Amino acid sequence: MPVKRITSSDVARAAGVSRATVSFVLNDKPGMRITEENRRRVLEAARDLDYRPHASARSLAAGRSDVVLLAIPDLPIGAGISRFVEELATALAAHGLTLVTHLAAAHGRPLPDVCAAVDASVVVGFSSFDQDTVQALHRAGADLVLPSETEGAAPMRHVGRLQAEHLISRGHRRLGYALPGHPAFRHMAGERLQGATDACASAGLEPPVTVTVHLEIASAAQAISAWREQAVTGVCAFNDETALAVLAGLHEHGLTVPGDMAVVGADDIPAARLAAPPLTTVCWDLHDVARHRAETIVTSLAGAGQAAHHTGVSADASTNPHVIQRSST
Amino acid sequence: MPVKRITSSDVARAAGVSRATVSFVLNDKPGMRITEENRRRVLEAARDLDYRPHASARSLAAGRSDVVLLAIPDLPIGAGISRFVEELATALAAHGLTLVTHLAAAHGRPLPDVCAAVDASVVVGFSSFDQDTVQALHRAGADLVLPSETEGAAPMRHVGRLQAEHLISRGHRRLGYALPGHPAFRHMAGERLQGATDACASAGLEPPVTVTVHLEIASAAQAISAWREQAVTGVCAFNDETALAVLAGLHEHGLTVPGDMAVVGADDIPAARLAAPPLTTVCWDLHDVARHRAETIVTSLAGAGQAAHHTGVSADASTNPHVIQRSST
């Protein structure tokens, strides 16, 4: 044990006050009158000693922690997700909360266990959790679990809608949809597909012809054949990687893009702009989404116990997915 | 507050024993004799109540926590890193440890703060931390900080060496190296480049012609021109994304791959096999690396206080980067 921990008693002794006073100053507890002189001495002592309250003791005493746990589902992590995480962490840090992430993919251990292990007071997921999981998380100490049932799906549908609308606006009347092979994407893919289907309905078109495309050239080539049989001229891909597979399939068939078939992806990964041809894609500003999520968390946490009770709908709809036009459409 | 927390007292009451006995059983403390009957009743009660020890209280009392904090540096998260994280989480979970990750990119908050906030007993980074940071982390409650100065760089060099050796074995005598544009990659890129340079030296060749390639077609096209002037016929790219950019640059120039120029990437991202042509790449088994890291952590933790003191060298060298031959070389 090379270094001994600095406790609040150390700070109190250094500042010549009681431990309670230290606590009051550092948490600037409202309604407590502290002499300016004493406040200054406490802050100074804390700074000099590089005092950092022991998280465990704090959350044990206060009954709540500053930790927000982000549960990332079992899906490939791309630039999109990591940017979302960064933005969320920044936004939460501005409110004194600390974001930690846990990848479900690993089967590392059950989410409630992790939640208990870090003593998280908030658990944030991508899509909503089922009722049993929510119960378990609450038993594991989480005050708040997001997103609630209603939110979270809307932006996904919006992405799908934009993809389809873009193709329709460019004259395509028979659309295809490339579903991802990875089973963990199924739920999200369903939402995005629904958005595309809605757009088709609004335009008086048939729903997209759905085909599952694995991230291999052979699988994509098969999909192309299926779409060609159905006279599909434009394909929405679940995400950019799936779109790259579709592109590879078209290349395999010796077809031109977008002449023979147009392709639109989603998420704008770095490889999208480097494809041949550069990939048109739909991306959404994760900065806004993350900041809004953070706000939801903070307000819900402030209105203690009002868990999962917030409007959110209109705000979520204000996130702004948009088309990045390149050469594949 | 919809659900009340289950405490060890609840379990004790349900099992008809004292709280201490519950603690002994659940941590199966060695040297403590417990009746088989009582042990059974405690385990049963804990299971029935879905008891989960309160992490904060536990670590406060025991003076150590089960949390391992992985500090991910400010660099784009790709499939490689996420797989590493998954493997590490799984391996640690097998030893009862919980992995949480924190992205430095966000400037969410200083690492020591985060370390204190989750009360981590181990902090794992990618490259070694400087001395001041290590000190700060120890003051923040970390018992162990990895990797130490010596380890971590070796596998990176190995990757670069394999790339170059592969190209050399296929007859290329004048090599190029594509450095990443993102500044955060600089350090890692330097290591990989060093490996490639070593391979060239071993084969009696000049060092690779280095050019920085941003993830845009124009930047890549410029790089191609530079390499062509120097009669380069084979290019090692820092990673697959950079390699895709090089491929796009070659396409822009109307050059053939690998006829006019061969390209080898690194990390084997999903998009690599979907490129035109499919990208030859070097990937290393993160499963092994992660498992070894986990072992280092566990043993160092067991030999309490023996922080950062372990062999590790030979084991690290046993990780097995290997070439995945596709059509770009």
Place this chain on the structure above:
DNA sequence: GACCTCCGATTACGCGCGTTAGCGAACAGG
């Protein structure tokens, strides 16, 4: 019967902190 031993379980303490009740001092009003 007095005494020790060993087993099995319990009681009691403290980890570092937030927080409430309460204390002395200073001061105002009666």
Place this chain on the structure above:
DNA sequence: CCTGTTCGCTAACGCGCGTAATCGGAGGTC
């Protein structure tokens, strides 16, 4: 001089848990 009253601060409790110290009782020895 006594009684409030406010201000500034502190003593003391408890959060849930690990664990050292302790204790009752069964079994053995002198």
